[in-house]
Amino acid sequence: MSFLEKYRRATDARNSLVCVGLDPDPERLPAHLSGTHDPVSAFLKDVISATCDLVCAYKPNFAFFGALGAAGWRSLEDVLSAIPDATPVVLDFKANDIGNSARRYAQMAYDALGVDAVTVNPLMGTDAVAPFMEYQDGCAFLLCLTSNPGSADFQRLSTQDGPFYQRVARKAVEWSRTGPCGLVVGATHARELSTVRRIAPGLPFLVPGVGAQMGDPGRVIRYGSDRNGKGLLVNASRSVLYASSGRDFARAARCAAESLRVELERERAASSSA
Amino acid sequence: MSFLEKYRRATDARNSLVCVGLDPDPERLPAHLSGTHDPVSAFLKDVISATCDLVCAYKPNFAFFGALGAAGWRSLEDVLSAIPDATPVVLDFKANDIGNSARRYAQMAYDALGVDAVTVNPLMGTDAVAPFMEYQDGCAFLLCLTSNPGSADFQRLSTQDGPFYQRVARKAVEWSRTGPCGLVVGATHARELSTVRRIAPGLPFLVPGVGAQMGDPGRVIRYGSDRNGKGLLVNASRSVLYASSGRDFARAARCAAESLRVELERERAASSSA
Numbered sequence: 001m002s003f004l005e006k007y008r009r010a011t012d013a014r015n016s017l018v019c020v021g022l023d024p025d026p027e028r029l030p031a032h033l034s035g036t037h038d039p040v041s042a043f044l045k046d047v048i049s050a051t052c053d054l055v056c057a058y059k060p061n062f063a064f065f066g067a068l069g070a071a072g073w074r075s076l077e078d079v080l081s082a083i084p085d086a087t088p089v090v091l092d093f094k095a096n097d098i099g100n101s102a103r104r105y106a107q108m109a110y111d112a113l114g115v116d117a118v119t120v121n122p123l124m125g126t127d128a129v130a131p132f133m134e135y136q137d138g139c140a141f142l143l144c145l146t147s148n149p150g151s152a153d154f155q156r157l158s159t160q161d162g163p164f165y166q167r168v169a170r171k172a173v174e175w176s177r178t179g180p181c182g183l184v185v186g187a188t189h190a191r192e193l194s195t196v197r198r199i200a201p202g203l204p205f206l207v208p209g210v211g212a213q214m215g216d217p218g219r220v221i222r223y224g225s226d227r228n229g230k231g232l233l234v235n236a237s238r239s240v241l242y243a244s245s246g247r248d249f250a251r252a253a254r255c256a257a258e259s260l261r262v263e264l265e266r267e268r269a270a271s272s273s274a
Numbered sequence: 275m276s277f278l279e280k281y282r283r284a285t286d287a288r289n290s291l292v293c294v295g296l297d298p299d300p301e302r303l304p305a306h307l308s309g310t311h312d313p314v315s316a317f318l319k320d321v322i323s324a325t326c327d328l329v330c331a332y333k334p335n336f337a338f339f340g341a342l343g344a345a346g347w348r349s350l351e352d353v354l355s356a357i358p359d360a361t362p363v364v365l366d367f368k369a370n371d372i373g374n375s376a377r378r379y380a381q382m383a384y385d386a387l388g389v390d391a392v393t394v395n396p397l398m399g400t401d402a403v404a405p406f407m408e409y410q411d412g413c414a415f416l417l418c419l420t421s422n423p424g425s426a427d428f429q430r431l432s433t434q435d436g437p438f439y440q441r442v443a444r445k446a447v448e449w450s451r452t453g454p455c456g457l458v459v460g461a462t463h464a465r466e467l468s469t470v471r472r473i474a475p476g477l478p479f480l481v482p483g484v485g486a487q488m489g490d491p492g493r494v495i496r497y498g499s500d501r502n503g504k505g506l507l508v509n510a511s512r513s514v515l516y517a518s519s520g521r522d523f524a525r526a527a528r529c530a531a532e533s534l535r536v537e538l539e540r541e542r543a544a545s546s547s548a
Binding site for chain 2: 023061063064066067068069070072073074077092094095096097098099100101102104105107108111112113121122123124125126127128129143146147148149150151152153154155157158159160161164167168171
């Protein structure tokens with residue numbers, strides 16, 4: 001089943017726009033897991049089984065696995081195998097290279113790791129993005145306006161074609177005619193979310209930056225959702241994973257994810273009746 | 275020893291600005307290696323031992339290893355361990371993420387894989403690049419103007435601060451005050467190489483795009499070298515690795531690398547006497 005179909009079914013069945021980011025930080029894992037064979041995978045698998053009925057997607061962050069070397073790759077495979085097939089997986093990799101090499105990154109994501117979607121940095125342009133578009137069941141989430149302060153350095157530059165991030169959004173709409181894609185827009189830029197939504201009314205948005213980065217979930221819904229009040233994957237990582245550092249970490253993760261889900265649903269209800 | 279010091283010593287000792295890109299394509303490996311335990315690593319290790327006295331660096335391309343899954347990671351580790359310590363290694367990864375995650379990518383490159391330098395996509399701005407700058411013995415090669423046709427889509431945009439790629443070059447000069455960095459400028463843009471060199475007279479340039487992509491090595495030297503006729507890593511991948519598909523592949527790779535080295539040295543001699 002395609003990413004988009006899995007995503008639609010998961011949001012409908014669970015009334016959820018919550019995406020949980022899987023960023024395993026060895027220094028923040030609960031102490032009692034330190035004796036297990038693979039604490040990273042043990043930790044994340046417990047988080048997944050505690051949350052998988054209330055999220056619309058998971059987003060493993062490759063950086064945190066890659067930093068752990070070959071063992072991290074094995075943990076990532078192990079974690080991916082524990083995610084129920086009905087829940088789509090977005091590999092957060094921010095992949096980018098010339099066509100010849102970008103094709104290999106698409107193979108890594110879709111064939112070697114078997115994920116449903118992947119984040120892609122669009123800076124290198126059409127031929128660098130095209131190999132990801134060839135996976136008609138996948139989805140390439142293109143960095144548009146990222147949640148960090150440094151996004152102002154380049155992504156907000158005025159160009160002959162409007163602000164840089166708006167040109168990315170327009171290019172994504174153009175590219176989406178050849179294959180499935182979406183946009184990454186940080187929750188910390190709520191106003192710009194509505195501009196990007198006007199440019200790309202039909203694309204799914206992956207929205208990081210609520211939780212630890214303090215983006216406002218209510219504003220994400222008001223400014224970012226599509227005409228059906230959907231089209232969003234609102235990502236929280238640290239605020240869910242590390243809600244508790246004790247033995248109750250999985251239950252605490254569930255509470256944090258559920259409270260974000262409820263907050264988003266309340267805002268959706270308010271927006272649709274407004 | 276730092277990347278920059280290793281690079282300087284290698285270029286001086288070997289009179290070479292040649293960087294060989296390690297992009298293992300399983301479909302192009304010599305047939306007689308197919309029975310070996312790890313054909314990718316067997317192939318690249320033979321190429322390395324045939325060329326390591328005449329290159330200034332190697333550039334493994336993560337995409338080609340990642341596409342092979344966990345086995346690819348092991349091949350990469352195996353290949354890295356076969357590169358003599360005197361020859362610096364640039365991991366071509368085009369890493370990018372917000373600070374918190376970018377730190378993990380720097381750990382992956384410098385700690386887990388133990389390379390000397392890494393390519394970085396600067397689109398996410400200062401805080402995304404900063405974690406790489408903290409490795410004072412490393413070097414972050416920032417994408418400035420890539421060799422592919424799609425580079426025109428975003429990297430050549432006119433901004434309030436000049437063409438986008440020139441702003442990247444200026445930012446790199448600013449960032450280089452906090453830590454070592456360089457720029458990636460494709461050989462296919464020879465004229466722009468001289469503009470970038472004017473903006474960043476002291477930074478090392480990684481220049482892909484000679485060989486299979488048809489960039490002109492002579493123009494790279496004329497337009498891209500620093501005041502000492504150096505400051506370049508001129509990369510060739512496919513034209514060296516796949517110079518022969520037979521049992522003589524390593525010797526053929528050596529000939530291709532040596533012929534590029536000689537061509538670059540001839541041009542350096544001509545430029546310095548001009």
